[in-house]
Amino acid sequence: MSRLNALRSRFVDAPDSLGAKARARRWNWFAQSFPDLSEMSVIDLGGTASAWLRAPVRPAHVHVVNLEKPPAELPGWLRADVADACELPAAILDTKYDLVFSNAVIEHVGGHLRRQMFADSVHRLAGRHWVQTPYRYFPVEPHFLFPGFQYLPIAVRTSLLRRWPLVHTPTSDREAARTIVMEVELLSITEMRHYFPSSQIRFERLGGLVKSVIAVQAR
Incomplete structure (x- = not known):
């Protein structure tokens, strides 16, 4: 493992990393x-079965919806389907859940209209929700672990992604790198309040700075 990859593990991936501790606090x-x-x-819109199998909490039943194919075998309390959270099939939309996570x-998800469709799905599926997203103005972009990455031109971000070793899934291919860069659009607090106007907006902080924004409807 290179020194920089070891650094990513220390801060994000390892069980005792800062990222792991932050995830534990969030759970x-x-x-x-x-x-x-x-x-x-x-x-769970956009989550994974593996994340729930590792989670320190256990709801009575969890239904995971993701674009990726789920594992073939899951415990009885966990179900997973392939679907687009912005355009859910009627069989899922017409099901009532206690909570959207x-x-x-x-x-x-791709642009304002798609984010609005995602939020509409959240509001339709249950009366309660917990929707978390990284904050646009936190100084270190969390997906790429590069300071100010989100503010740079797409061409610069693409070049950086092809060379920066701290990303989760590095690629040297220019087209693939550009696609990865363009698929991430961090949100502001104002945008989260727009999509979830009746929710309580909570802030996860690191070093006193807002690191992520969470829309919570607990009742």
Whole structure:
């Protein structure tokens, strides 16, 4: 492992990393926000089955919706389907859940109209929700671990992605790198308030700075 890759592991990926500790705090905050979670039916828009299998919390039932094919075998409390969270099939939209959960997905769906469709799905599926997204103005872009990455021109970001070793999935291909760069659009607090006007907007902080924004409807 290179020194820079070891640095990424130390700060993001390793079990004792800063990222892992932040995720643990977020799970704890999530559980405190919904004390009856163990009795709830949850739909996770854009999540993964593996994340719930590792999670320190266990709802009564979790339905994961993602564009990627799920594992073939899952425990009885966990279901996974391939679907677009912005354009869910009627069979899912017409199902009532206790809670919608989404972690760092809305910034990937593609533009304002698609984000609005995503938010509309959240509001239709359940009366309660927890929707988290990284904050646009945190100084280090969380997907690429590069200071100010989100403010740079697309061409510069593309070139950096092809060479920067701290990204999760590096690529040397220019077209692939450009696609990855253009698929991430971080949101502001104002945008989150627009998509979730009746929600409480909470802030996850690091070093006193807002690191992520969470729209919470707990009742």
